[in-house]
Amino acid sequence: MIARSETPLIDMETLERIAPMIRTVAHPLRLRIIDYLAREGEPRSVTEIINAANAEQAIVSQQLRILKDQGVLSARREGNYVRYQIAEPSALALLECIRKRSGEK
Amino acid sequence: MIARSETPLIDMETLERIAPMIRTVAHPLRLRIIDYLAREGEPRSVTEIINAANAEQAIVSQQLRILKDQGVLSARREGNYVRYQIAEPSALALLECIRKRSGEK
DNA sequence: CATGGAGATAGGTATATATAGATGTTCATA
DNA sequence: TATGAACATCTATATATACCTATCTCCATG
Numbered sequence: 001m002i003a004r005s006e007t008p009l010i011d012m013e014t015l016e017r018i019a020p021m022i023r024t025v026a027h028p029l030r031l032r033i034i035d036y037l038a039r040e041g042e043p044r045s046v047t048e049i050i051n052a053a054n055a056e057q058a059i060v061s062q063q064l065r066i067l068k069d070q071g072v073l074s075a076r077r078e079g080n081y082v083r084y085q086i087a088e089p090s091a092l093a094l095l096e097c098i099r100k101r102s103g104e105k
Numbered sequence: 106m107i108a109r110s111e112t113p114l115i116d117m118e119t120l121e122r123i124a125p126m127i128r129t130v131a132h133p134l135r136l137r138i139i140d141y142l143a144r145e146g147e148p149r150s151v152t153e154i155i156n157a158a159n160a161e162q163a164i165v166s167q168q169l170r171i172l173k174d175q176g177v178l179s180a181r182r183e184g185n186y187v188r189y190q191i192a193e194p195s196a197l198a199l200l201e202c203i204r205k206r207s208g209e210k
Numbered sequence: 211c212a213t214g215g216a217g218a219t220a221g222g223t224a225t226a227t228a229t230a231g232a233t234g235t236t237c238a239t240a
Numbered sequence: 241t242a243t244g245a246a247c248a249t250c251t252a253t254a255t256a257t258a259c260c261t262a263t264c265t266c267c268a269t270g
Contacts, residue, residue: 009137009144010136012133015133015136020131022127022130022131025127026128027258031115035114036114039114046218047216057216057217058218058259058260058262059260077266079268080215080216081217082216094199098123098127150247152246161230162247162248163231163248164228164229165247166249167229167248170249182236182237185245185247186246
């Protein structure tokens with residue numbers, strides 16, 4: 001007698017590690033930021049992100065911090081500017097999933 | 106002069122619609138439930154889910170409700186049992202993303 | 211070294227979420 | 241119709257999150 005599926009469930013440790021990352025991304029403005037950075041392909045300054053997201057400076061800054069803390073983005077100061085970029089490939093993969101399905105329904 | 110990327114950003118409406126769904130899924134126990142149901146491929150009773158998730162009855166029941174409210178799962182009573190199954194294909198896609206990356210790092 | 215632009219943080223309030231224990235409901239069967 | 245198994249919901253508490261306004265830091269430049 002054979003179980004329906006031989007492949008084991010993803011272990012809880014992994015799920016507990018991954019859930020916060022997904023959670024971090026699951027926010028409209030943060031998704032927008034990631035989408036923008038993904039398309040630009042290169043680091044972008046906070047001001048550029050603010051414009052692209054069409055949101056308030058403080059809020060964008062807060063969201064950037066959250067994304068950076070979670071490791072989704074990385075930042076680097078260049079003179080007067082701080083440039084952010086995507087640091088977590090999974091975030092891109094997730095976005096791909098969303099984009100593929102974003103037209104549906 | 107041409108913009109770096111011609112493809113437009115995913116619009117905020119879509120992001121706002123999708124974010125809660127991702128958020129709903131971004132929880133260890135709920136991911137576990139989805140993973141379990143995905144592998145089984147067929148509807149499973151709450152008791153089966155409780156066993157697979159190795160969690161308390163009330164908590165599992167609550168999570169099932171959250172997943173059902175969000176449209177990720179659907180349920181159907183069969184006599185004494187209520188059988189749940191995945192109703193949202195995006196959830197499966199998301200899980201696929203996770204599974205692919207779950208080994209890394 | 212004063213100033214202003216770029217960005218970060220603080221503090222407050224409202225709201226949402228997670229979990230747990232206790233209690234309800236539903237249904238099959240004796 | 242009483243009972244128990246299978247689920248669902250209620251209530252309470254602790255904690256996290258979102259968002260806003262105001263303020264603070266950092267750095268290039270005059």
